[in-house]
Every structure is written in C-alpha cells, then in structure tokens.
Amino acid sequence: MNRLTPSPSPSTVADTDRRTMVLDSAMVTFARFGYRKTSMEEVARAADISRPGLYFLFSSKDSLFRAAVTQALERDLAAVEHVLADTGRPLAERLLAAFDQWAGRYIGPLTRDVAVVIEDNPGLLGEIVVTTPQRFEQLITNAIAVEAKVEAKQAAAGQVAQTMISASTGLKHQAASRDFYLERLEVAIDLLVR
Amino acid sequence: MNRLTPSPSPSTVADTDRRTMVLDSAMVTFARFGYRKTSMEEVARAADISRPGLYFLFSSKDSLFRAAVTQALERDLAAVEHVLADTGRPLAERLLAAFDQWAGRYIGPLTRDVAVVIEDNPGLLGEIVVTTPQRFEQLITNAIAVEAKVEAKQAAAGQVAQTMISASTGLKHQAASRDFYLERLEVAIDLLVR
DNA sequence: ACTATACAAATCAAGACTAGTGCGTATAGT
DNA sequence: ACTATACGCACTAGTCTTGATTTGTATAGT
Numbered sequence: 393m394n395r396l397t398p399s400p401s402p403s404t405v406a407d408t409d410r411r412t413m414v415l416d417s418a419m420v421t422f423a424r425f426g427y428r429k430t431s432m433e434e435v436a437r438a439a440d441i442s443r444p445g446l447y448f449l450f451s452s453k454d455s456l457f458r459a460a461v462t463q464a465l466e467r468d469l470a471a472v473e474h475v476l477a478d479t480g481r482p483l484a485e486r487l488l489a490a491f492d493q494w495a496g497r498y499i500g501p502l503t504r505d506v507a508v509v510i511e512d513n514p515g516l517l518g519e520i521v522v523t524t525p526q527r528f529e530q531l532i533t534n535a536i537a538v539e540a541k542v543e544a545k546q547a548a549a550g551q552v553a554q555t556m557i558s559a560s561t562g563l564k565h566q567a568a569s570r571d572f573y574l575e576r577l578e579v580a581i582d583l584l585v586r
Numbered sequence: 587m588n589r590l591t592p593s594p595s596p597s598t599v600a601d602t603d604r605r606t607m608v609l610d611s612a613m614v615t616f617a618r619f620g621y622r623k624t625s626m627e628e629v630a631r632a633a634d635i636s637r638p639g640l641y642f643l644f645s646s647k648d649s650l651f652r653a654a655v656t657q658a659l660e661r662d663l664a665a666v667e668h669v670l671a672d673t674g675r676p677l678a679e680r681l682l683a684a685f686d687q688w689a690g691r692y693i694g695p696l697t698r699d700v701a702v703v704i705e706d707n708p709g710l711l712g713e714i715v716v717t718t719p720q721r722f723e724q725l726i727t728n729a730i731a732v733e734a735k736v737e738a739k740q741a742a743a744g745q746v747a748q749t750m751i752s753a754s755t756g757l758k759h760q761a762a763s764r765d766f767y768l769e770r771l772e773v774a775i776d777l778l779v780r
Numbered sequence: 781a782c783t784a785t786a787c788a789a790a791t792c793a794a795g796a797c798t799a800g801t802g803c804g805t806a807t808a809g810t
Numbered sequence: 811a812c813t814a815t816a817c818g819c820a821c822t823a824g825t826c827t828t829g830a831t832t833t834g835t836a837t838a839g840t
Binding site: 444 | 803805
Binding site: 637 | 831832833834835836
C-alpha cells in the first residue's frame with residue numbers, strides 16, 4: 393500500500409531515507425521540548441520540509457512520535473544485537489557495550505531528554521515501551537546463557553540478566569554522567585558474570 | 587534550651603512521646619496529600635491537637651516536615667542497623683531484611699507516597715536526603731565486609747554494596763508490589779554475596 | 781503546657797474572558 | 811511528490827478579579 397512494503401519504483405530507496413532522516417530530527421526535537429510543546433511546524437522546519445509535506449509522510453502527530461520512538465528503539469536494539477554477536481570479545485566487555493547502547497548513551501545532559509520523553513508518554517506509545525525492553529532482556533539472557541559452561545549457570549542466566557538490568561535502571565537514576573554509569577555498571581557486570 | 591537537650595523535668599518522657607506521635611501522623615498526612623496541599627490544620631486534626639498547639643511544638647510548616655522526615659529516616663536506619671546486627675542469621679537473610687526496611691516497605695500502593703513526598707521536596711529537606719543514604723550504604727558495606735573471609739572479598743565489599751543498592755533502586759522503579767521487589771532482590775543478593 | 785478564638789497578611793483556587801497557537805485538512809500550483 | 815497558502819476547530823496560555831484558605835502570631839483562659 394505504501395512505503396512499508398518495498399515497491400519496485402526507482403525512488404523507493406530515496407523515500408525510505410527521507411522518512412528515516414525526518415524521524416531522526418523529529419526524535420531530537422521531541423526530546424528537546426517534550427511531546428506536547430513540540431509543534432509539527434518545528435519538526436517540519438528541523439527536517440527542512442513543509443508542514444503539509446510532513447503530513448504527507450505521517451498522518452498525525454501521534455503516529456509521527458510513535459514512528460520516531462520506534463525507529464530509535466529498534467536501532468538501539470539492533471546495535472545491542474550486533475555488539476553481543478561479536479563472540480571474539482569477552483562476555484563482560486560485550487555486555488557493558490550492550491548496556492551502553494541501550495541506556496548509557498541516554499544519560500548525559502542533552503541525551504537524557506530522549507529517555508525522559510519516552511518514559512513521560514507511555515499512553516501515546518502503547519506496547520512498544522514494554523515489548524522492546526523485554527526483547528532487550530531476552531538478548532542479554534541469551535548472551536549470558538550461551539557463555540555459561542555449567543548447567544546451573546545456564547539456568548541462572550535469566551536471573552543474572554534481570555539483576556543486571558535492575559542495577560542498570562538504578563544507575564540510570566543515580567548517575568549524572570555516562571562515565572559514572574559505565575564505571576559502576578562495569579563493576580556490577582564483573583560481579584555478576586565472574 | 588528545649589526538648590532536644592534532655593531535661594530533668596518529670597514530664598520530659600511524655601513530651602518526647604507527644605512529639606514522636608505528632609511526627610508520625612504528620613508524616614502520614616504529608617505522604618497522603620503532598621507537602622503543599624497539606625495544611626497545618628489537617629496535621630493538627632490528625633494528631634488530635636489544636637493548630638496553635640502544633641505551632642507550640644514546631645515553629646513552622648517547614649521545620650515540622652523536616653522533623654517528620656528525619657524521624658522516619660532515622661527510624662528506618664535504626665531498624666536496618668538492628669537487623670544487620672543479628673549475626674545469628676545468615677548474611678543474605680539479614681541483607682534482604684535490611685533492604686526491606688529501607689526501601690521495600692515503601693513500595694505498596696499507599697506507602698509509596700512516603701518515598702514520593704521525600705523525593706519531591708529535596709529543597710525543603712536539605713542534606714538529610716543525601717547523608718542518610720550514605721549512612722545506609724556504609725551499614726551495608728560493613729555488614730558484607732565483616733562476613734567476608736578472604737581479603738579480596740573484603741576489599742570488594744564496597745563494590746558489592748553499591749551494586750546491591752543500584753539493583754534495589756532499579757527494582758523500586760520496576761516493582762509494583764513489595765513482594766515483587768523482595769523476590770527479585772533476594773535473587774540479586776544471592777548472586778552478589780554467594 | 782497547652783486550648784479556644786481571633787486576626788492580618790500572604791497565598792491559592794475558581795471562574796471568566798481574551799489572545800494565541802497548533803492540529804488536521806483542503807486547495808491551487810509546480 | 812511535493813510546496814505555499816489558508817481555514818475551521820479545539821485547545822492552551824495568559825490575565826484579571828473575586829472569594830476562600832492557610833500561615834504565623836497574639837491574646838485570653840484553664
């Protein structure tokens with residue numbers, strides 16, 4: 393029906409890039425001012441297109457926001473998957489990098505707003521905000537279970553993953569900087585997968 | 587000068603109890619409606635004294651709130667200390683009980699408000715809200731260090747304590763019920779002090 | 781060592797009104 | 811496959827007034 397299904401038209405690739413780029417700048421704008429105080433005018437200006445043009449790409453402010461957040465989360469999850477797949481590196485190292493992609497990069501003074509605007513609008517976003525963390529947990533659990541040699545440790549992989557995620561969540565609230573978050577989380581990971 | 591210094595008068599004990607009881611009901615009222623929307627009239631009514639009588643005991647709304655929060659935190663910390671001191675019980679068990687006193691009991695639908703009203707008014711409360719958690723961390727660290735037989739584990743006691751607190755903080759945000767919090771934290775503690 | 785009553789001053793909630801902003805759509809043009 | 815312009819509708823922000831609360835204190839009484 394539209395660009396969600398790949399079409400043979402020659403401009404499809406360019407169109408997809410357009411949407412992607414618009415969603416990127418939209419996410420930044422939403423993060424900066426919050427959902428409510430961000431106008432479609434501002435999003436359009438940031439994306440360097442007209443406001444009606446924006447409505448041509450996204451049917452409403454809601455759906456634009458959902459699409460922007462979905463893209464961001466999906467991208468993060470893909471990065472997490474990619475980092476964890478590099479079995480050449482030690483497990484602890486991969487886990488730290490995975491958590492950094494998932495949460496660490498949203499801790500600084502500016503980037504924090506991204507996490508905030510997502511957590512502030514669960515009603516608008518629907519199930520994405522609950523399913524994506526679940527998929528993240530599954531990825532972490534698998535990465536730990538695969539590495540575990542003893543059976544007992546394999547069974548505990550889920551518990552280790554959950555504890556690690558709780559520690560990460562706590563640190564997200566305690567940490568003022570990405571570096572602080574990473575330092576503390578590295579310690580936590582070492583304690584939990586040793 | 588006043589009741590902060592023990593006086594030889596025969597009514598001193600009764601006075602202290604009065605203040606204590608007033609502070610208890612005040613804390614409940616503040617938690618229920620928030621600091622701003624709680625009137626001195628309501629606090630007085632809940633404590634079953636007159637409003638001028640309340641001003642006789644506490645010079646202002648600010649100082650009443652500070653005193654109420656301080657007493658609650660101090661009591662929690664004392665309970666934590668007491669639980670940890672019972673060296674007859676296994677370490678993991680004592681730690682779980684300690685965290686339950688510190689955070690777990692403030693997770694349910696009603697009790698949550700206590701934690702919220704404290705976190706919502708850091709400006710009014712001053713340094714209490716930062717020093718008390720530090721003292722809690724110290725208590726946990728000591729409890730772990732004392733138990734550790736190997737030197738290496740003693741050195742890591744601080745790291746274990748910090749990780750445990752981060753997990754607890756994360757769980758406080760993830761958990762809807764006290765039971766969920768306790769189940770997950772028990773797992774975390776077992777993983778960290780095994 | 782309080783209670784009951786009262787009071788000035790400050791703060792706050794409610795209502796009404798106005799001006800402005802923003803969403804979604806339509807239309808004409810390129 | 812868009813841009814430019816415009817329009818109706820809803821909603822929000824700001825302003826003002828008015829009435830009610832609330833704070834802190836004072837005073838008289840027990």
